[in-house]
Amino acid sequence: MPTNLIGRRAVLGGAASLAPVLAAPRARAADTKPLRIGILTDETGPYTDSGGRGSVLAARMAIADEGAQGVEILHADTQNKPDVAASVARQWYDSGVDMVTDLPVTSIASAVQQVAKEKQRTVIITAAASTFLTARDCNPYSSHWADDTHALSVGPTTQVLRAGGRKWYFITVDYVFGTAMEKAASAVITGGGGQVLGAARYPLGTQDYSSMLVQAQSSGADVVGLASVGNDLVNLVKQAGEFGISAHQRLVGFLIYITEVHALGLKAAQGFTFASSFYWDQNDTARAFSRRFLKEHGGMPTRNHAAIYAACRHFIRASATAGTRDALAIGRAMRAMPVDYLGVPATLRVDGRLIYDLALWRVKTPAESHGAWDYYTRLATIPAAEAFLPVTPACKG
Template identity: 45%
Template sequence: MARQGTRARGWSGLGAAWVAACLGLSAAQAADEGPVRIGVLVDLEGTYADIGGLGAVEAVRMAVEDAGGSVLGRPIEVVSAGGQNKADVAASIARQWYDSGVDVITDLPSSAMALAVINLANEKKKLALVTSAGSSDITGKFCSPYAAHWTWDTYAMAKGTGAGVVKQGGTDWYFLTADYVFGQALERDTAAVVKASGGRVLGAVRHPLNTQDFSSFLLQAQGSKAKILGLANGGTDTINAIKQAREFGLTDSMQLVALIAFLSDVHSLGLKVAQGLLLTEAFYWDQNEETRAWSRRFFARMKRMPSMTQAGAYSGTLHYLKAVKAVGSKDPEAVMAQMRRTPINDFMTHDGVLRPDGRVVRDMYLFQAKTPTESTGEWDLYKLVRRIPGNEAFRPLGEGGCPLVR
């Protein structure tokens, strides 16, 4: 069942319909006059709970507070629920939310969930801001005029980490891949970058989501004689794979490369295990005064530093609310057009651009996990290797196969 935050007074979807009937208004007009409602569809207990979860819900609430708690003289409501990382569960919740007056749904931790909700957004003509899921297909063949892909994607991770490792001499790759949409896209995008950069892919093995025992998969990787093990998975799968690879001594012959890893993953692993790990992120709490100030606010509420997807949930929500205010309406086409017209500027993004395919283009960053002796505190985990300009990090607009791009 959906967990719902404190509701401000306002008409429900049925109330809006009743008013429309009484006053002769269209259903669309009545819906546009109600409160602004934001749904945060997260992973509460599974693989991606630490990178989004309740922290993403809190980040959205922070954005609502910073927008003043209301817009166009109407209250802003936030509802939240756990989608169990299942497309059918996510679609069911999203349908209920859209039908009851939710204007935009955000977070969406798995690519399967995100694609299911985007399909509904198309049907309902409502908005979806994907701030956690990563498949580059979201702005490729599945792009939507009602969706934005906010924080990162598999192409950017492949460009940032994959190309960087090949340049450092890591040319022979083997992939350990989560066997669903996200993992497959991450392997595909990284393999293309590795080959284009002069490297070789010697093979891959795929594992189910939420795998506890990686021993058989790691033995297959070791048998490939590759020098680089690319982890095309995420969350607790990445954490468990790294831990077990080190326990089995795999790191004596192969370098581990986390193609998608988050601050919470490195924190969970500890620097003794994670030291030297290369990873690409859109945000790190200790980059500058702006990132530190916002992150300290978040820490005061959640007692942990934010992930890039939690920062992205704030960024996407605030940009959406600014667009609603600018156009004087919740109309999804008008709001999305305004979001595309307006540069994205906040603590994590400077002069970001929302493209016609739904991709937000911003700078990305290649980081390396510090050694225990380099760290000065619990959350002092990264050192910057390279800033990657947005036009280099993300796939060129015309190469994704998005039917919206002419």
């Protein structure tokens, strides 16, 4: 099998190597064999900026900050193929890897989640967003640290509706992610006395959104909801800016990374409103981590990078508390311990869903920004109880 499917070991300092990652010594209660963590990410495709080498750096920083002894990191490219990701994860677990994390795209995360259950090893999903990963597919070896589709759609929709955004028009990518987001948001709108005036659907990879944007402009909507992601969303926001939509209608989206806002620039992205659990400038803890990350990486961390950092630290602590590499014991410890999500209090539920408050953000105008990466203004807090679905009966224990 090609090397990139097997994975590469990383060392503190950034270069790939066959040596383990070493940090300051820290005693482990009963099992002194070093932990092994696998970063299964997109290293060559559309999610490299939100994951990629930044994910490996975030894990290295977590190990260094936790003072863990001899923890080894492996990393590999999913090639955005579930079968490739599952094959790598299976090999890693068979070779003694204790935990796999990152996992962009629901199909990839779901495939690896099933392998982790089969092998009775830990998986921590920080990128893929589907609620199915806990609401339907919970297991004691898995936890979900990404802002999920319910939180990303229902949370901001509820807040914008309360602020007076009563009439909505959607532009939606025509596959499961987009349609699920539109459906969830629409239920909140109509249930709260608002109106959905219409929707336009488009296939993945569309380049020209002009006809859809014209429809949105002429719909009479207060809010244009963009149920899109990745390069499609970037192109859609850019063209919406060229049409001047944000001057008269609020643009609300459901999943965007700071790297995408950076690529767009404030002139194009200004006014875009969305929910996220992490922004580099949200508190002192986040700022300290992010400035160190920026110095080495050249860009600010995404929400995914922040979640990987917090998850790796929590996993290492839970392993030390449990005094074993047994995944069930570590999982119980992870669920019993409070989580520090870079200054945001969080808890890990019995079903593996990480619970925390999110924030509603608006992208600043160029005049509001005070410098590089100063992109967001906080509009509201979205309480955890409002953002996340309750535990399903099958996942209660």
